[in-house]
Amino acid sequence: MSKRQLAMVMDLNKCIGCQTCTVACKTQWTNRNGREYMYWNNVETKPGPGYPAKWENMGGGFDTSGNLKEGTIPGLSGDYGIPWDYNHDEIMRGAELAPRSTPQVGPNWNEDEGAGEFPNSYFFYLPRICNHCSNPGCLAACPREAIFKRSQDGIVLVDQSRCEGLRFCIAGCPYKKIYFNPKLFKSEKCIMCFPRIEKGLPPACAEQCVGRIRFVGYLDDEEGQVYKLVYKYKVALPLHPEYGTEPNVFYVPPLAGPKKFDKTGKPIEGSDRIPLEYLRSLFGTGVDSALETLKSEMAKKKSGQPSELVDLLIAFKHSEMFRIKAQDKKGTEKNV
């Protein structure tokens, strides 16, 4: 356990699936040296198989008594998809744009497919990074104890000098957010941009977020938005809390969305396009009260009354979404 825990809240109602976060992360960390296939940050369409495909069926995490469960390791060709590139050189000589190899599967493979039948189909976007869990499955699974949580901020990191590329961590992480670098023979993962955190800057994915969906701060900072969203209003929920790893990335669940249409095309009063049951399967039973709170606070704001929660979620100033101070060499936040 760490002394403090840095956490992120993502408001799914504001995510537009633009993948700017994905690209910010990729250009910063994973476009080279065996990381080409990795997406430390990805945005997937839910419902959908996600990335790696069907990661939710691959086991890992802890049982209800707190014991590590078995899991499997995704394959590069079948589950992540081998990265492909295009014939850009040939295009200059008149060829049509085509991939150099036949893509089989890949990140964002099922974008915008979702579920349900027209006109009542539905989907939403789910950006995913490492959850920097308080009881990480990867950390527990490593037989060499090469994975650790930094005490000053709880960021989960792989000690590259201890890692021998055994990959039990990948089986242990129920979110499949730790990756094997086959070129360097080491496991690698989202590092919460710790070199930026140490300088008081938010992770690249959060800073570049177009929709301003990401809040970053410490869970014990009672004045911070993260604390307020998670503990005060309880509208930010962990993804798959039943995995038992105590994730530190939280999501404001999507409001159930527009009403369903009947056969004549008229909206059905009281109906929800996104089944509540589906949201419960992702975010646990806290979803019901979270959505209630969101709706009532929105109604308050709509009627002209003040709502701290809605103001927080609107995020009038992007820079105020991040409550991180530069750290000194010992990892303590500097008083600036």
Added chain:
Amino acid sequence: MFDRLLLRFFSIFMVGQALLICDSVFGAYKAPEPFLKNEVVQVKVITSAVPRTVSDKKWSKAQKQIFKLHTQQTVRLNDRDANEYLKNQKPLELHVRALASAQQLALLLEWKDENPNLATGNETRLFGDSVAVQFPYVFGEGHRLPYVGMGDDKYPVVAYLGRATQKGTLLRTTAAVGFGSSTRQKKSQAKMNMSYDKKDKMWRAIWYRSLKEGGHSLKQSLIPVAFAVWDGDRYERGGNKSLSSWKFLKLENLKASEKYLENMAFGYAPGDLGDKSKGKTLALQSCAACHHFEGVTSALSDFAPDLSQIGKIATFSYLRDSILSPSEVVVRNLNQNRHYSKVESSEVGKRGYPNNPSYLWYSKDQGGKLISKMPPFGYLSKEDLSNLLAFMKEVE
């Protein structure tokens, strides 16, 4: 007639081993036949350099010994695909030959593998076939054997792990004091070369090093050695492997300490072992509360080392010591974070549950000494112990 080199080789040890040799000369102990026949590789000492290739004709001079390697089941790792292969596995037969010169020791290891796997640079689920040779860091009279699964806190091991990769054999020399503790020793000059023969579907690995390397000397008559093989087809790596119990390399022309030989050969003499069905009854009464074995799984999984097939990888002397004085042979837990306790509620802002102490296999006393959670069974009668050992050696 002694070769000059050999004489020199021998004389180095005359001083250090004089006492031991005297012991052997005048003592009456003779190691039991089954021990010598099944557990020992005779090491031919040759006057020329040890072979460095598999095809070297010198290997024909060496005795071939076949050891059975069994899957590691004492601790269960968390890869579902790899664990599938723990069920109903036949033992793997490893053919071992050894030659020594005055300076070096060489081993030729051969085993069958229908499908060779090389670690590649472009897959996440492929594991290269691997082989390892392990020695105790210290051994000889007055020393017990380390825990065979990468040593223990008192007795470290030196292990040489070779992995087949697309770029050839990758050899890592490591020192370890228990699960997960292995640390690379970069200065080692040891060499290994693995090659796969498609015709007879055999892996062949040749390994050699100086008898003395750093502070680690193998220049003794009876050298404990253990072997492990990893099969990529079974997703094996790390703790998912097949391993042998401690075996012995016997350097010819060097006399073994009788006491050491006697201690190592414990369990092989007629009368050392008792009645295994009585032993089973005793095991069900005394061991099953904490340990799993032979389909008996009433204890919490991972509460204590799994004893399934323990006799296949543990020596009789280790089993005896573990029963009589478990705190003398404490084995580290595999990563303690695999079990957390939900008893303490997670605090706002801090979060995270502490590890579950009931899964710890030992505690520490005030002086930092590890005390096994298992009570010592020193009160067992000699007969009960021999019955238990007879059962443990064959437990499934």
